[in-house]
Amino acid sequence: MIEIKKISVEEIDDFWKLHWEHLTNDVFGVVRGVGDREYYRGPVYRGAIREEMLLEKDEHHLVYLFENGTKVGASHFTIYRGAFGKCYILDFWIFPEFRNQGTGSRCFEKLLEHTKADGAQYYTVNVMTEACRQFWLRQGFEDDGKDEFDVPLMVRRSMPDNPSP
Structure with a gap:
């Protein structure tokens, strides 16, 4: 059974340790540079996430799976209710020892259920590697161009009668 546990601002330091391991092992070694390492570990990025967690509208959510x-x-992730219910998934990762066993798909299905109950209508995610792209394709996403930083973007329109964003 898959469960989602929300992470509070008070618990964020433990999340950052796991996030750093994920970035170091899955992202930086593949596609990102030294400047990104400093940014993601620094006070600007982490401070912005912390502030967004405290918002009343469009609050940023950190969760364990x-x-x-x-x-x-x-x-x-953040659910933008004023943008047709857009759920932007900033990061989603399964710990290495649980990969390639269907765990990611099961966890994403639970995340869909969780976010739809909170107003999500469709989903976007950036992809850094072809392996990530293939995972998101299996979850019903499709390529959707690139974002303002020239990073590939994917979208999943979860409801057939959903207006295009």
């Missing part, structure tokens, strides 16, 4: 009581991954 559990399967049968074991922490198997994490994610953070």
